Amino acid sequence: MNYYDSIAESYDYLYKGEQLKKFDNVKDLISKGLILDLGCGNGFITEKLNNAVGVDNSVKMLEKCPPNLRVIQADIPSLPFKDETFDLVFSLTALQDVNDIESAVSEIKRILKPKGRIVLSVLRKKKINEIEKELKKNFKKMKIKENFNDLVFFTL
Ligand SMILES: C[S@@+](CC[C@H](N)C(=O)[O-])C[C@H]1O[C@@H](n2cnc3c(N)ncnc32)[C@H](O)[C@@H]1O
Secondary structure, three states, X not given: OOHHHHHHHHHHHHHHHHHXXXXXXXXXXXXXXXXXXXXXXXXXXXXHOOOEEEEEOOHHHHHOOOOOOEEEEOEOOXXXXXXXXXXXXEEEOOHHHOOOHHHHHHHHHHHEEEEEEEEEEEEOOOOHHHHHHHHHHHOOOOEEEEEOOEEEEEOO
């Protein structure tokens, strides 16, 4: 059982307040169109995005999602979507947990439409430098802003 499976019951108690504050800080960056929420967890943030699909690899977290939400169990470095599907790839505090960052970023780029955008808020853990480097390689006009203990990588 992975960490998020083991805390799925208590996730809201542990993290909901913190995640809501982070979401408030990035919601102005969110644009219209079809959105992919990477590492959607129990979906309480995904619900706030219009027209979004959520992906998570924790079955227990996905079981907590509202029944009307479109969610898929998948691993971020191997996404089950066609090329150029999404207008925006969004993620709140999930990419720091991904092992294969190079594949994850390559997948994000592949499933984004040519004029698609990213808004990726990532916890400042040891992977943050690798994530920044990989994103900069792939998204030349990327900007960065602080979001409590996350950094947000975004394009306009
Ligand atoms: C800190 S939680 C954030 C959940 C949600 N975004 C929120 O703000 O409440 C991180 C989520 O990322 C998911 N996750 C971590 N690594 C993943 C991977 N490789 N593929 C898919 N989901 C992953 C975890 O299962 C967990 O639900």
